[in-house]
Amino acid sequence: MKKFMNDPAAMAQESLFGFAAAHADRVVLGAGAKFLRRRDLTPGKVGLVSGGGAGHEPLHIGFVGQGMLDAACPGHVFTSPTPDQVVAAIEAVDQGAGVLLIVKNYDGDLMNFEMAAETAIRAGRRVETVVVADDVAAGQMARRRGIAGTLFVEKVLGAAAEEGMALADLAVLGHRASAATRSIGVALRGATLPTASRETFVLAPGEMELGVGIHGEPGGQRAAMGGGADIVATMCDRLLDGFDHGGEGALLFVNGLGATPQSELYLVYGLARRFLESHGVAVARSLVGSYVTSLDMHGASITVALLDDDLRRLWDAPVATPALNW
Amino acid sequence: MKKFMNDPAAMAQESLFGFAAAHADRVVLGAGAKFLRRRDLTPGKVGLVSGGGAGHEPLHIGFVGQGMLDAACPGHVFTSPTPDQVVAAIEAVDQGAGVLLIVKNYDGDLMNFEMAAETAIRAGRRVETVVVADDVAAGQMARRRGIAGTLFVEKVLGAAAEEGMALADLAVLGHRASAATRSIGVALRGATLPTASRETFVLAPGEMELGVGIHGEPGGQRAAMGGGADIVATMCDRLLDGFDHGGEGALLFVNGLGATPQSELYLVYGLARRFLESHGVAVARSLVGSYVTSLDMHGASITVALLDDDLRRLWDAPVATPALNW
Numbered sequence: 001m002k003k004f005m006n007d008p009a010a011m012a013q014e015s016l017f018g019f020a021a022a023h024a025d026r027v028v029l030g031a032g033a034k035f036l037r038r039r040d041l042t043p044g045k046v047g048l049v050s051g052g053g054a055g056h057e058p059l060h061i062g063f064v065g066q067g068m069l070d071a072a073c074p075g076h077v078f079t080s081p082t083p084d085q086v087v088a089a090i091e092a093v094d095q096g097a098g099v100l101l102i103v104k105n106y107d108g109d110l111m112n113f114e115m116a117a118e119t120a121i122r123a124g125r126r127v128e129t130v131v132v133a134d135d136v137a138a139g140q141m142a143r144r145r146g147i148a149g150t151l152f153v154e155k156v157l158g159a160a161a162e163e164g165m166a167l168a169d170l171a172v173l174g175h176r177a178s179a180a181t182r183s184i185g186v187a188l189r190g191a192t193l194p195t196a197s198r199e200t201f202v203l204a205p206g207e208m209e210l211g212v213g214i215h216g217e218p219g220g221q222r223a224a225m226g227g228g229a230d231i232v233a234t235m236c237d238r239l240l241d242g243f244d245h246g247g248e249g250a251l252l253f254v255n256g257l258g259a260t261p262q263s264e265l266y267l268v269y270g271l272a273r274r275f276l277e278s279h280g281v282a283v284a285r286s287l288v289g290s291y292v293t294s295l296d297m298h299g300a301s302i303t304v305a306l307l308d309d310d311l312r313r314l315w316d317a318p319v320a321t322p323a324l325n326w
Numbered sequence: 327m328k329k330f331m332n333d334p335a336a337m338a339q340e341s342l343f344g345f346a347a348a349h350a351d352r353v354v355l356g357a358g359a360k361f362l363r364r365r366d367l368t369p370g371k372v373g374l375v376s377g378g379g380a381g382h383e384p385l386h387i388g389f390v391g392q393g394m395l396d397a398a399c400p401g402h403v404f405t406s407p408t409p410d411q412v413v414a415a416i417e418a419v420d421q422g423a424g425v426l427l428i429v430k431n432y433d434g435d436l437m438n439f440e441m442a443a444e445t446a447i448r449a450g451r452r453v454e455t456v457v458v459a460d461d462v463a464a465g466q467m468a469r470r471r472g473i474a475g476t477l478f479v480e481k482v483l484g485a486a487a488e489e490g491m492a493l494a495d496l497a498v499l500g501h502r503a504s505a506a507t508r509s510i511g512v513a514l515r516g517a518t519l520p521t522a523s524r525e526t527f528v529l530a531p532g533e534m535e536l537g538v539g540i541h542g543e544p545g546g547q548r549a550a551m552g553g554g555a556d557i558v559a560t561m562c563d564r565l566l567d568g569f570d571h572g573g574e575g576a577l578l579f580v581n582g583l584g585a586t587p588q589s590e591l592y593l594v595y596g597l598a599r600r601f602l603e604s605h606g607v608a609v610a611r612s613l614v615g616s617y618v619t620s621l622d623m624h625g626a627s628i629t630v631a632l633l634d635d636d637l638r639r640l641w642d643a644p645v646a647t648p649a650l651n652w
Binding site for chain 1: 328329330331332333337338340341342343344345347348349380381383384388514515531534551553554555557584585586587588589590591592593594595596597599612614616619621622624626651652
């Protein structure tokens with residue numbers, strides 16, 4: 001697989017430097033490129049820190065800015081950032097009101113963010129953690145991975161922090177937002193790591209991978225690939241299985257996994273919207289684009305997040321980041 | 327090649343319906359889906375209409391909204407919209423101050439937009455046309471194709487129209503903006519049409535296509551693919567060849583061609599920025615993303631647009647469209 005890159009081992013960092021240069025009006029790299037933070041921090045506001053492996057851009061670096069994250073810690077490709085990176089980010093953004101960590105539900109991320117939180121707390125800081133676990137392909141919530149729904153959780157928490165919400169309340173809101181969010185992914189072609197010459201998994205013509213995550217891992221189920229309507233119905237069936245949506249309006253977020261053209265994403269969006277509305281879920285807000293990716297994977301995920309009045313207001317609140325802006 | 331689609335022949339229109347549903351707060355489809363227009367038109371403002379084949383999304387439909395286009399006419403995949411579509415769009419957006427057509431320099435587009443303009447003028451309307459021809463791979467300006475630089479021309483004209491600029495002045499400004507803009511593209515993998523099973527051109531491992539357009543056509547030159555720095559140097563050499571940039575600040579726009587992950591685009595951006603600055607071009611503004619695409623082509627283009635005070639102010643002016651928003 002071809003890539004625009006120089007040294008494969010340095011690719012993620014070279015790309016990060018490009019990102020920081022392109023968005024220097026809004027963000028700045030921390031010392032040693034341990035984290036990327038907002039150029040202007042707000043005194044007295046709770047700091048929001050997230051992070052994870054590289055290869056998922058624009059997640060998380062593209063969400064640093066007003067109304068969303070204060071800092072993001074990028075690891076190597078598909079590899080958690082180190083505790084040291086997260087501690088540095090916490091120290092850089094703590095404005096006296098404490099720091100909230102937003103962590104995707106993967107063992108490596110959980111462990112490293114937890115170690116960082118303990119270190120910071122021992123040093124006298126206030127730190128809380130919200131875990132995002134939206135991937136219904138993995139079964140029960142405790143085992144669910146954090147995938148595209150992370151964008152929703154980071155957006156609403158960012159808006160609430162901007163309004164002045166206190167650390168403990170943000171943690172409660174974060175759990176509520178995560179619980180209201182479900183995602184499912186499908187891949188038509190696997191991803192290729194910069195350091196590898198073949199895909200992380202190989203699909204035959206006419207095959208798709210249902211329940212795929214964002215780390216190049218295969219999903220729970222390989223299935224025959226039908227037309228768009230079949231694929232979307234299969235995905236939405238899984239999304240709505242056991243989901244008590246109570247007729248509330250929802251955010252429908254169709255996300256590309258890295259190499260999926262926009263025309264395909266909007267086709268999926270149209271089909272998913274029709275499916276959801278015919279199953280009693282009113283689509284109140286929409287987002288379509290490649291925001292939570294897996295390098296060059298060809299695939300898409302569908303996320304449904306139930307919006308009560310609070311969550312809808314926080315979703316609508318202004319945001320000014322490199323990747324989300326309204 | 328796999329795609330999220332149902333009937334291949336209906337794919338572009340199904341996707342368009344999804345797009346219109348997702349962005350119904352801002353845009354509305356015209357009768358028969360001949361065009362997509364802003365939901366709220368501004369009385370007395372010159373109307374801006376563009377269009378072209380489908381498969382280049384978000385160009386042009388994603389640029390319909392405040393501060394940019396009033397309407398876009400989507401054709402079939404890689405096929406010009408019909409004169410009939412363009413006439414319908416002109417009639418829908420003309421608010422008494424005339425209509426400006428923004429056309430990419432391809433024979434089919436030129437012919438169909440010209441026929442539409444003649445029809446509208448015979449019916450008593452005022453219509454002017456701006457042709458975008460930014461692709462330096464094609465040699466002299468008259469033969470240059472319109473590619474990613476079209477975004478820049480549409481953005482600055484949209485801002486100027488919003489400020490109340492008159493039709494004749496907009497046409498002059500459009501020619502000036504187009505002349506200030508140069509682009510060059512490279513593909514690492516060709517595109518696949520929904521109705522075809524193989525790529526429009528096939529590259530061997532280690533080969534790239536330099537000077538590629540956005541219609542799946544091959545470029546002027548097949549070349550050995552080096553590392554990122556080599557590719558970018560080759561592209562920027564072509565961009566700056568004979569370009570009298572006079573030390574003015576420039577917009578650097580790195581554009582993905584459809585299947586290129588963001589991490590690769592930012593890597594290209596960082597390298598291009600360094601190259602330009604070491605050759606006397608100051609990068610004053612930046613844009614990175616997949617905005618002018620060619621279905622699922624893996625590739626990128628680099629656009630440099632020279633910014634005088636006027637063009638910089640118009641670029642910075644507020645814009646609120648599905649794809650560009652600030």
